[in-house]
Amino acid sequence: MAKKNAQQADNLQELESALTKTEHFIENNQKTITYIVGAIVLITVAYLGFSKFYMQPRNKEAQSQMFMAENYFERDSFNLAINGDGNYLGFLDIIDDYGMTKSANLAKYYTGISYLYLGQYEDALDYLGDFKTKDILLKPIAEGAKGDAKLELGDTDGALNHYKKAYSISDNELTSPVYMMKAAKLLESMDELEDALALYKEIKSKYPDTTEGQNADRYIARVEIKLG
Secondary structure, eight states: OHHHHHHHHHHHHHHHHHHHHHHHHHHHTHHHHHHHHHHHHHHHHHHHHHIIIIIHHHHHHHHHHTHHHHHHHHTTOHHHHHHOOSSSOOHHHHHHHSTTSHHHHHHHHHHHHHHHHTTOHHHHHHHHHHOOOOOTTHHHHHHHHHHHHHHHTTOHHHHHHHHHHHHHHOOOTTTHHHHHHHHHHHHHHTTOHHHHHHHHHHHHHHOTTSHHHHHHHHHHHHHHHHHO
16 A cells, blocks of 8 residues: 555656656747747638638639530530630639649640540540549549540550559449449450459449449450460
């Protein structure tokens, strides 16, 4: 019991010593601590003010300015979507004029996809590479589009890596089977037949109600014939 009391006393003494040292540190560095706290408060207030009074209006303005470019994109008028028509801004103008906004970031996606359709694959990769998103549909689509561009440039390994990333990012019936099928077909063309077969079977098993899942049987049969 005496030993336990002695230990408790030692622990209490150590705690008191630590508190005393902390008090001395605060007293000796009070001015510095005040400056640091003040700087943190100032930065926080500045950030909130910048976000509310500058970025929010800029985002709203950018969204309204991008309307016609999106309209051209939906009509497959990709040159007009990218460069504008002289009266309305194109995606490149949105990127240049509203660089820090969400709309400018989204414009990079649209620009990358537009360049992909126009056959300008290096440009497509540049803009898609700059596009950042956590959206469960846009992120895999952008990754898959990189795969399409790499494939057109003859980089089959790079294309395959992007397709694998695309269907792994978000497990959903809209994008996953699409990029799994692209990966499987590419594997088959590369004579990676076992891997292609496994992926075709996975598509059939996981996504039976999708177009890819319903078409998987004929690809499975084709690969099995090749394997003998």
